[in-house]
Amino acid sequence: MRKWLTVRCKLPQQRRFRLAIVDGFAGGGRYQCGAAGSPIIFIEELKSASEEVNAHRVVQGLEPVEIECLLVFNDANRDVINLLQRNVTPLLAGTSQNNPTLHLRVEYLHEIFEDAYPKIKNLLAKGRFRNVLFNLDQCGSSHVRQETICNIMHSYRHAEVFYTFMIDSLLAFLRKDQPEKLRKQLDHLGVCAVGIRESENSLSPRPWPVD
Ligand SMILES: C[S@@+](CC[C@H](N)C(=O)[O-])C[C@H]1O[C@@H](n2cnc3c(N)ncnc32)[C@H](O)[C@@H]1O
Known part of the structure; x- marks a missing residue:
């Protein structure tokens, strides 16, 4: 993802890059062993990408790019979402202090992904996002309908889907x-x-x- 962002923020005249990341089966953010789950990995990758992109631009004498990202974290289990919120909040506080060119906003949902999808689409439409990344790390192989994946691919100018399948x-x-x-x-x-x-x-x- 860091590479993808680096490529998307390459234009010298570019001052802003807006994207939305939807983690449809987000989990709690950290495993018991302390390893990071996908929501934390996304935030860490965004931090490194914004630092890398802007360090490179400074060397080239270019103005920095402001990266604005809406993160939509959904999990069917409300307790899991509460845990995720507890894991993510301190990380976000650190990011807004230490990464002035990275602007993150998080929306938490606790629904079955297919039920949440219309709501997620509304959020993305409201924010006029054209760059979207969906992480669909489902348990098993049947929680995401093929039509939903097609709908994602047809609804945005730049859509990426990470689809986990057992x-x-x-x-x-x-x-x-x-x-x-x-x-x-x-x-x-x-x-x-x-x-x-x-x-x-x-x-x-x-x-x-x-x-
Ligand atoms: C494989 S785990 C996700 C792991 C996470 N992506 C990570 O990297 O740490 C799947 C998660 O999906 C949630 N889940 C299961 N069925 C779901 C559904 N239909 N919609 C949304 N979430 C669901 C579970 O509560 C579980 O936390």
């Missing part, structure tokens, strides 16, 4: 001798059985070619 368990579940079960599993993704079999083949370890 391919291993799905492939284990799929029985080649049960074509109807297979079709039902894949329907919501718009993937046909032949396509998944091809990807399964490409994922299998292949013998090393021998001359």
Whole structure:
């Protein structure tokens, strides 16, 4: 993401870059071992990106770019969102003190992602965001409809979707001798059985070619 931002903030005359990051299955922000979850990783990446971009611009004698980002953190579990809020608040306070060119605003939602999507679209429309990144780190493989992904891709000028999909368990579940079960599993993704079999083949370890 840092690389993506660096590329998007390259124009010498650019003074502002606005984007929205939607973490649809955000989690609590930190695991019990202390490791950062996706919302914290996004904030840290934004901090490093704004520092990197602007340090580079200073060397080139250019004015800094102000990065304005709306972060929408959603998780179906209200307790998880409360925990996330507790983890994120001190980080945001530090950012507004130490990163004057980075402007972050956070909206928290606690809904099933598909139910929250119309609300999220409204928030993005209100803010007139054209650069959007959706992180869809779902548990399993069926919490995001294919139409929603298509809708995201068609609704914004620059849309990126990180879509997590439990391919291993799905492939284990799929029985080649049960074509109807297979079709039902894949329907919501718009993937046909032949396509998944091809990807399964490409994922299998292949013998090393021998001359
Ligand atoms: C794999 S975890 C997310 C991990 C997080 N992205 C990270 O990197 O730390 C999935 C989260 O999605 C939430 N969840 C499960 N089903 C959901 C749904 N339909 N809509 C929104 N959130 C959901 C769970 O409460 C859980 O916190």
